[in-house]
Amino acid sequence: METLKDLWDFLKVRKKWWLLPMIIILLLVGILIIVGSSSAIAPFVYTLF
Numbered sequence: 001m002e003t004l005k006d007l008w009d010f011l012k013v014r015k016k017w018w019l020l021p022m023i024i025i026l027l028l029v030g031i032l033i034i035v036g037s038s039s040a041i042a043p044f045v046y047t048l049f
Contacts, residue, residue, distance in 0.1 A: 011019060032048075035041065 007023070011017060
């Protein structure tokens with residue numbers, strides 16, 4: 001959680017708010033890959049791509 005706090009502080013201090021959507025999309029894709037590779041919904045995730 002320290003990394004997320006550091007990232008939030010960086011965005012807040014440096015005013016790099018344009019990075020926030022990219023970070024959110026990368027996190028969502030990472031979660032989708034993890035869930036898709038290790039669960040019963042994997043066939044449904046693969047149809048998205």
